[in-house]
Amino acid sequence: MTETPIEEMSFxxxxxxxxxxxxxxxxxxxxxxxxxxxxxxGARLKKRCDEKLKEAEEKVAAITTDAEGNATGATPVDGL
Incomplete structure (x- = not known):
């Protein structure tokens, strides 16, 4: 197992x-x-993975919507 604290781990x-x-x-x-x-x-690692996926989902949503919240033409990715 790694010495990296879970809260600092990448997905x-x-x-x-x-x-x-x-x-x-x-x-x-x-x-x-x-x-x-x-x-x-394992439970803490799963939580970290969930957090990182949520961050990615929010970034994708920010990229694919304009200031009014309308889709900018990018297709959402299933599961994100």
């Missing part, structure tokens, strides 16, 4: 670490206390 960093956490939990390769710690970290 990609958080997603990679979340995948690692999920893999360890799915394989059951850690003891109960470590599983609980990993689950908690």
């Amino acid at each position: 990609e960093q958080a997603m990679r670490e979340l995948e690692t956490v999920v893999g360890k939990l799915e394989r059951g390769e850690v003891e109960l206390e470590e599983s609980i710690r990993l689950y908690e970290r």
Whole structure:
């Protein structure tokens, strides 16, 4: 796992670490206390990913609308 604080991670960093956490939990390769710690970290990583996706969605919305909130011709991306 990385030493980077979760709140400073990029979406990609958080997603990679979340995948690692999920893999360890799915394989059951850690003891109960470590599983609980990993689950908690995974929840914080998921929250970070959600935050970064929301930021991206807001940026896309700002780029694709004019001052009155009308679409400027760009097509919204599904899921963002």
